[in-house]
Amino acid sequence: MKTSLRAMLTLTCVIGVIAAGAIWFRGGLSRTQRWNRVTEVRQVDIAPSARELDRVFEEWAASQDVAVAQPTDWLNTCRRISLGLIGTSMSLEEIRQLEKFPESERVAIYTEYLLADSRWADNFSERLARAFVGTDQGPFLLFRRRKFREWLAEQLEKDVHFDVIATTLLEAEGLTTDKPEVNFVTAQIPPEGARKADAVRLAGRTSRVFLGLRLDCLECHNDFVDKIYFPSESGRIGGEQKHFHELAAFFSGTSLAENVFLGVRDEGTEYRYKYLGQEEEVTVSPSVPFAADLLPREGKLRHRLAAWITHPKNPAFSRAIVNRVWALVTGRPLHEPVDDIPLDQPVAPPLQWLADDFAKHDFDLKRLLRLITASQAFQRSSSVGDDEIRQEQLDCWAVYPLTQLRPEQVAGSIIQSSQLKTLDRDSAWLTKLVRFGQINDFLKAYGDRGEDELSPENETIPQRLLLLNGSMIRERTNPEPIAIPLARIANQASGDPQCVEVCFLSTLNRRPTTEEQAYFVGKIEGLRGEERVRAVSEISWVLMNSTEFLWNH
Amino acid sequence: MCGHDHDALGCHGYTQMNRRRWLGLSSAAITGSWLTVAAERMALGQTAPKAGAQSMIILWLQGGPSQLETFDPHAGTLIGGDVKAIDTRIKGVQFASSLPRLAEKADQLTVIRSMVSKEGDHERATYHVKTGWRPDPTLIHPSVGAVLCHQLTDEVEIPRHISIVPGQWGARGGYLGSKYDAFQTGDPKFPLPNLDKASSxxxxxxxxxxxxxxxxxxxxxxxxxxxxxxxxxxxxxxxxVRMMSSEQIRAFDVKEENESVLKEFGDSAFGRGCLAAVRLVEQGVRCIEIELSGWDTHANNHEFQYARAATLDEAFSALVSELQARGLWDKTIVVCAGEFGRTPKINPLGGRDHWPHGFSIAVGGGSFRRGYVHGSTGTEVAEESSNKTGHVDKPLDVPDFHASILHALGIDGSLELQTPIGRPLTLSSGKPMLELFDT
Known part of the structure; x- marks a missing residue:
């Protein structure tokens, strides 16, 4: 092998190890510490609030005159929590560990266990980063997405409340290298050497992410489809061009300083715009389209805007965040689209209740997550027995919706399912490195929908082909060394029914029904050695290709 | 979002839309949103467009091909740099010497030398040219291939929208849904990814x-x-599974062709992709996009553009010949385009930078005129001026180009669809340039 090739391979390995290390070894409690810690869960009592939330959901269902589905079992609820918080299904090890606790406590315990896991912050930081800065590469050298995401993960792990995170982003100044939050601004600097951040793009993204309002159309014209209204003292006012540009004016001076070592600064530039139908540009003063009494009169422009957006009495902020977080955990928002929540109409009652609770408790994200996973709506079945599911039931969460897993959830679940032990920061280096590489390869082939990941989509034929024939499932179910856990399942289970049960638990995170167990026991009965391992691998292939595995349900 | 130009009025078809018309559509949408195309046309009182080409092949030149080193050379002038020009089959029209074979096919093509766009960033400009719309944070528009598949139904067993050797910004279904995304595959000399034969x-x-x-x-x-x-x-x-069992997937396997045919297309993934595209059109596939990247020549422009153009020249000219030989030229359109052109001024590194203010696109087949050049660019270009398109005669903007492509396919670009964000939108925000077509 030539020296240069060897050096390149070594460098590639080093970069891979560093990247994997950065993702997997950033603080957090070990697996054992997390299980020990869950005994404290009994002190984190949100039960009264969760019951209040349940009442709101029940009244909503009653108002729609729809029947409510039965609760699903604890295993399925925990699978939902796992998919929502860390982006993979549960490991067999976690299931066995949870079985040591009383059944009534398992859901709460598992929520606490995962909230103490760095995987939660890693997953949520990526999901939120997509909303804050998108997935594009952004301007060369000015935008460091990885640094931004790591900073976000650190804030989540430190329990920094969401109003503080939003304020830090909106007020960010300095260099992207030592102030990673500045990347929120530099992501919106146009390419080709511009210094000024694009005030229009910043206003559009800010309104969508932090206010849950799609105001982008107002950039060019007044609202002509009766869609955008703002509350006012006289009732409501229609969306106009000026509303958007007055918001953009808060970012008018946001630029890179002439001295590159100062990074992003506010330069106090005027915002000028030529409105539709007008002959000349005019100076636009910064203003907000509603609740103007909450806007501080003094201070830097972006500081004033941040204070207005995150004011506990601003109804839009808490609703926007709650709706997005609900969608990230469950796969579907309470109001669709996730970032277009009308201000002039009543919204889903649970969304309003959760938003009020979020604001009342200082925008505490972990409290919100605990409330979501503890709610009966989250724990309802996606099946209604012999009845036909009605759209009205789905609309008010009387039945849990089916949603296609996001690509990273599919990849994470396939890899976790083929391991008996939990894949987390305590796993072996090589295991983590392989996982890191396989997930990246899979996402490239499967397709990543970027910041559009919360919109409903159907599975495509290439995606199906990838799962039926692609390397990810094939290698993970191949009875060769990489699938040693399969061999252990096949050869060490105390009997055929137990073997099938372990396959189901590690893949679908549930036990087989009597009918399923009989069916699959028939596939391995009497087989020994390699034949038996091969048969078990085929069962795993079938389970990993099923709707049940590839959808949240 | 319409971009940041204050005169951009075409946002979401605003110029074609008024409140009354929208309300009428809304009521239709409430009673049955996502109407079938035929039902929508009936509801809108529109007649079906006259039959157009049945398939489309897009030769996508990612990175921004230089108009000066390809279809609009200006040899011997300051902006032409080292480019040399050669005569073509169109009297008085020259191509760069990088395209000798295409020069011989020029009488079969329409060359648009006056394309103008408002996007100068690779990703945004790619989106713009592929969809006909400027990027909008609230809505993803479908690429033209997705629109074609949405508008026409088929019974083929393989995907109708295919992207061969795609780059990072592949053709998407956008608001029409992911089922209209292009099926992506690599160099046809290799087996299709993840498409093991059912019998294996x-x-x-x-x-x-x-x-x-x-x-x-x-x-x-x-x-x-x-x-x-x-x-x-x-x-x-x-x-x-049906695809895994289909005989039609053999269309991807260019090794079934004679060696001489393969050789004509050149020994490149792009060339083999073009040959596969011919075979796929024969099977009834609606849209095939083949990408040739490497046109982003900020340094050593002349050398790199000529190298890329050599690959394009072989494959594109062979594609025209093969489509004609198989009787597919009249029912297939070919579009050869990149996201923008390159600056007339050569930079200190011998490169050319991004230039959306006067670049070239070549089209052919279907009802496009044969041997026609649309528009022109001058040699006196004010790159620093606010009016960067002053040197362009008969400028054709991207929305109008997009509408022209739909017109060539027999699709009415003014057809409105209800989008998932509750807003009706025309298929195209432009108007067809009828000068591009045979009367």
Whole structure:
């Protein structure tokens, strides 16, 4: 092998190890510490609030005159929590560990266990980063997405409340290298050497992410489809061009300083715009389209805007965040689209209740997550027995919706399912490195929908082909060394029914029904050695290709 | 979002829309949103467009091909740099000497030398040219291939929208849905990714039978919703398996062609992709996009552009010949385009930078005129001026170009669809440039 090739391979390995290390070894409690810690869960009592939330959901269902589905079992609820918080299904090890606790406590315990896991912050930081800065590469050298995401993960792990995170982003100044939050601004600097951040793009993204309002159309014209209204003292006012540009004016001076070592600064530039139908540009003063009494009169422009957006009495902020977080955990928002929540109409009652609770408790994200996973709506079945599911039931969460897993959830679940032990920061280096590489390869082939990941989509034929024939499932179910856990399942289970049960638990995170167990026991009965391992691998292939595995349900 | 130009009025078809018209559409949408195309046309009182080409092949030149080193050379001038020009089959029209074979096919093509765009960033400009719309943070527009597949139905067993050797910004279905995304595949000399022949796995039928068993178990209590729109998993599985068993997938295998035909297209992934595209059109595939990247020449422009153009020249000229030889030229259109052109001024590194203010696109086949050059660019270019398109005669902007492509395919670009964000939108925001077509 030539020296240069060897050096390149070594460098590639080093970069891979560093990247994997950065993702997997950033603080957090070990697996054992997390299980020990869950005994404290009994002190984190949100039960009264969760019951209040349940009442709101029940009244909503009653108002729609729809029947409510039965609760699903604890295993399925925990699978939902796992998919929502860390982006993979549960490991067999976690299931066995949870079985040591009383059944009534398992859901709460598992929520606490995962909230103490760095995987939660890693997953949520990526999901939120997509909303804050998108997935594009952004301007060369000015935008460091990885640094931004790591900073976000650190804030989540430190329990920094969401109003503080939003304020830090909106007020960010300095260099992207030592102030990673500045990347929120530099992501919106146009390419080709511009210094000024694009005030229009910043206003559009800010309104969508932090206010849950799609105001982008107002950039060019007044609202002509009766869609955008703002509350006012006289009732409501229609969306106009000026509303958007007055918001953009808060970012008018946001630029890179002439001295590159100062990074992003506010330069106090005027915002000028030529409105539709007008002959000349005019100076636009910064203003907000509603609740103007909450806007501080003094201070830097972006500081004033941040204070207005995150004011506990601003109804839009808490609703926007709650709706997005609900969608990230469950796969579907309470109001669709996730970032277009009308201000002039009543919204889903649970969304309003959760938003009020979020604001009342200082925008505490972990409290919100605990409330979501503890709610009966989250724990309802996606099946209604012999009845036909009605759209009205789905609309008010009387039945849990089916949603296609996001690509990273599919990849994470396939890899976790083929391991008996939990894949987390305590796993072996090589295991983590392989996982890191396989997930990246899979996402490239499967397709990543970027910041559009919360919109409903159907599975495509290439995606199906990838799962039926692609390397990810094939290698993970191949009875060769990489699938040693399969061999252990096949050869060490105390009997055929137990073997099938372990396959189901590690893949679908549930036990087989009597009918399923009989069916699959028939596939391995009497087989020994390699034949038996091969048969078990085929069962795993079938389970990993099923709707049940590839959808949240 | 319409971009940041204050005169951009075309946002979401605003210029074609008024409140009354929208309200009329809204009521239709409430009673039955996502009407079929035919039903929508009837509702709008529109007649079906006259028959156009049945298929489209897009030669996508990612990175920004230089108009000066390809279809609009200006040899011997300051902006031409080292480029040399050669005569073509169109009297008085020259191409760069990088395209000798295409020069011989020029009488079959329409060359637009006056393309103008408002996007100078690779990703945004790619989106703009592929969809006809400028990027909008609230809505993803479908690429033209997705629109074609949405508008026309077929019974082929393989995907109707295919992207060969795609780059990072592939053709998407956008608001029409991911089922209109292009099926992506690599160099046709390799087997299709993840498309093992059904016959290659003796256990496949047994595993699919087990899978069917599991699907039935899961469907209990969820039957109706599963069969409707909640999950497309089973139908996607059926289509994938049908594709694995289809004889039509042989169309991807260019090794079935004679050696002489293969040689004509050149020894490149792009050339083989073009040959595969001919075979796929024969099978009834609607849109095939083949990408040739490497045109982003900020340094050593002349050398790199000529190298890329050599690959394009072989493949594109062979594509025209082969489509004609197989009787497909009149029912197929070919579009050769990149996201923008390159600056007339050569930078200190001998490169040319991004230039959306006067670049070239070549089209051919279908009802496009043969041997026609549309528009022109001058040699006196004010790159620093606010009016950067002053040197362009008969400028054709991207929305109008997009509308022209739809027109060539027999699709009415003014057709409005209800989008998922509750806003009706025309298929195109431009108007067809009728000068591009045979009368």
């Amino acid at each position: 796995d003796p256990k496949l039928n047994s595993k699919l039978s087990d899978l069917q068993f599991m699907e039935k178990q899961f469907a209990k209590g969820r039957q109706v919703r599963l069969r409707d729109s909640l999950t497309s998993h089973q139908s996607a599985t059926e289509q994938a």
